[in-house]
Amino acid sequence: MKLSDKIAQHAGEHPFFTFEFFPPKTDLGFENLLSRVTRLAALHPLAVSVTWGAGGSTKERSLDLASFTQSNGMDTILHLTCTNMMQGTVDEALREAKARGVENILALRGDPPRGEEYWIPTDSRFSHATDLVRYIRSSPEFSSEFCIGVAAYPDGHADHETGEVDELEYLKQKINAGADFIFTQLFYDVNNFIEWVKKVRQKGITVPIIPSIMPLQTYASFLRMTKLAGTRVPPSLMEDLMPIRHDDQLVKDYGVDLAIRMIRKIAAESDIPGVHLSTLNLEVSVIRILEELGWAGGPLHPTNRLIADTTQESASRVITPHCATDSAATILAMSGPQTEGEAGKGELNNAVGWDDFPNGRFGDFKSPAYGNTDQWGSTGLSRKQTLEQWGNPKTVDDLTQIFLLHLQSKIATTPFSPTPLSPESLMIFPHLEKLTRRGWWTICSQPAVNGAPSTDEVLGWGPGDGYVYQKCFVEFFAEREDVDKLEQKVAEAGNGWVHYFAGNVQGECRTNVSEDGRNAVTWGVFPGQEVVQTTIIEKESFITWKDEAFSIWAEWASFYPPDSPERQLLEGIRNRRWLVSIVHHDYIDPDALWTFLFSKEEPLV
Numbered sequence: 001m002k003l004s005d006k007i008a009q010h011a012g013e014h015p016f017f018t019f020e021f022f023p024p025k026t027d028l029g030f031e032n033l034l035s036r037v038t039r040l041a042a043l044h045p046l047a048v049s050v051t052w053g054a055g056g057s058t059k060e061r062s063l064d065l066a067s068f069t070q071s072n073g074m075d076t077i078l079h080l081t082c083t084n085m086m087q088g089t090v091d092e093a094l095r096e097a098k099a100r101g102v103e104n105i106l107a108l109r110g111d112p113p114r115g116e117e118y119w120i121p122t123d124s125r126f127s128h129a130t131d132l133v134r135y136i137r138s139s140p141e142f143s144s145e146f147c148i149g150v151a152a153y154p155d156g157h158a159d160h161e162t163g164e165v166d167e168l169e170y171l172k173q174k175i176n177a178g179a180d181f182i183f184t185q186l187f188y189d190v191n192n193f194i195e196w197v198k199k200v201r202q203k204g205i206t207v208p209i210i211p212s213i214m215p216l217q218t219y220a221s222f223l224r225m226t227k228l229a230g231t232r233v234p235p236s237l238m239e240d241l242m243p244i245r246h247d248d249q250l251v252k253d254y255g256v257d258l259a260i261r262m263i264r265k266i267a268a269e270s271d272i273p274g275v276h277l278s279t280l281n282l283e284v285s286v287i288r289i290l291e292e293l294g295w296a297g298g299p300l301h302p303t304n305r306l307i308a309d310t311t312q313e314s315a316s317r318v319i320t321p322h323c324a325t326d327s328a329a330t331i332l333a334m335s336g337p338q339t340e341g342e343a344g345k346g347e348l349n350n351a352v353g354w355d356d357f358p359n360g361r362f363g364d365f366k367s368p369a370y371g372n373t374d375q376w377g378s379t380g381l382s383r384k385q386t387l388e389q390w391g392n393p394k395t396v397d398d399l400t401q402i403f404l405l406h407l408q409s410k411i412a413t414t415p416f417s418p419t420p421l422s423p424e425s426l427m428i429f430p431h432l433e434k435l436t437r438r439g440w441w442t443i444c445s446q447p448a449v450n451g452a453p454s455t456d457e458v459l460g461w462g463p464g465d466g467y468v469y470q471k472c473f474v475e476f477f478a479e480r481e482d483v484d485k486l487e488q489k490v491a492e493a494g495n496g497w498v499h500y501f502a503g504n505v506q507g508e509c510r511t512n513v514s515e516d517g518r519n520a521v522t523w524g525v526f527p528g529q530e531v532v533q534t535t536i537i538e539k540e541s542f543i544t545w546k547d548e549a550f551s552i553w554a555e556w557a558s559f560y561p562p563d564s565p566e567r568q569l570l571e572g573i574r575n576r577r578w579l580v581s582i583v584h585h586d587y588i589d590p591d592a593l594w595t596f597l598f599s600k601e602e603p604l605v
Contacts, residue, residue: 216255
């Protein structure tokens with residue numbers, strides 16, 4: 001059913017709610033998400049939305065997920081971006097959505113054209129979301145088939161330098177082109193949102209406005225997401241978070257309370273008909289919010305009750321300078337029979353009880369939350385940032401200098417690390433610098449930790465009164481001959497303590513980890529709980545990230561003119577280098593990995 005019709009017919013005692021999901025990057029994560037979606041469906045959302053990766057990068061998984069939700073009785077809103085789509089891809093996506101019974105599309109621009117003047121349009125019909133709305137509405141094939149939504153930005157568009165007046169005019173153009181409803185970008189300044197709604201109405205826009213609410217999960221992920229979205233953060237919110245920022249459980253509890261207060265105020269002081277809950281593929285916070293609001297529609301299913309009653313949940317944190325995806329996995333509550341699986345009988349790895357905290361790139365590949373959580377499908381790179389921070393590299397030494405400047409905090413980011421070097425990585429700065437000067441460009445790392453208090457300002461995570469542990473690992477780009485030497489040294493001198501993965505853009509993957517092996521490299525011990533494993537490195541997640549990392553090299557190259565020295569260098573690096581991840585299992589000795597890499601006997605570096 002079309003969302004506009006469902007909204008018009010909605011006559012409940014409270015505003016409606018919708019859920020947003022994204023397709024996980026791994027097959028097992030996708031499979032486990034289906035169970036989570038089924039449980040959340042018992043709360044009776046008016047509809048659910050499924051995100052679409054930049055340039056159609058998640059096309060198949062997005063369509064598969066939308067097919068599942070639609071066929072299981074949940075009216076589905078499929079996000080669809082229009083830039084960087086291959087010729088005919090929009091038509092193909094619309095036809096496939098129609099074939100799956102999907103009647104609602106959220107029309108988005110997606111990433112801005114990469115490389116600007118060097119970018120060759122893949123389909124000249126689509127440069128903005130307005131173009132996509134107008135195209136669907138003017139198409140005899142699609143015009144009557146779809147209800148169309150568009151995005152709006154109460155805090156302004158992160159990619160635009162235009163003012164509010166221009167943003168409202170852009171929104172008006174999308175509505176005039178034929179849009180039926182509006183989803184907003186995430187926000188936390190409710191007063192500003194309420195005033196923004198009034199301005200939208202004064203502009204003559206009368207379609208339903210549905211605010212997106214994203215509950216806080218961790219302090220680090222909150223900072224990253226708000227920066228990415230250009231979200232205005234009220235000073236009072238930061239004042240509340242500062243004293244609890246190192247206790248992930250308290251931050252998550254605060255996030256639930258904040259969302260409840262936001263929704264109640266919005267419902268009382270604006271004409272919104274419902275709210276859109278951006279779940280990040282998590283369920284505990286969503287269930288708690290709806291229960292507290294009294295919107296859960298009666299007693300919860302026992303499975304959801306168990307999850308909702310979980311007060312000491314799993315927690316994790318961003319552990320590396322790289323944040324390409326947000327994922328973590330852990331179980332602290334569980335219902336139903338355990339089954340034997342790849343991890344063995346007795347391990348609490350049933351997805352029923354999972355609720356994951358964002359945890360940087362690495363997590364558990366089984367997690368329903370393993371993947372890209374960006375709400376609108378952006379990669380986060382821009383040509384302006386490229387030229388301002390990374391200049392015009394023409395040689396390998398130029399690239400080495402860029403990675404060194406980031407380590408030395410002289411530039412804020414690299415294409416692989418969208419934030420400054422973390423305080424945790426600063427603890428192993430001399431080793432990272434030595435590797436990078438060698439030409440092994442480090443992009444991800446963590447020091448060994450043996451029982452740091454969970455309240456430690458640099459290393460701590462999770463609830464208070466616990467202890468956290470981690471094995472040292474480092475990740476870098478290196479030449480094939482370096483991989484050969486590393487592989488030989490691990491075999492001769494690793495003594496079972498060192499595991500590695502190495503892969504290239506051609507699809508080759510080398511490792512000394514067994515096919516079903518998994519390395520838990522971060523875990524925590526907290527009173528009254530199972531041991532919590534929040535970061536796991538294994539083959540499927542490494543390959544998933546490896547493919548993404550090499551696509552970043554390609555995108556970086558696209559910012560420079562064809563046949564330029566910069567593009568030739570970056571494309572050559574992409575085609576020639578390997579991504580290497582290496583971990584040492586001796587977490588008692590903080591220098592174990594570095595001693596292995598830098599030993600005087602046949603040193604690698």
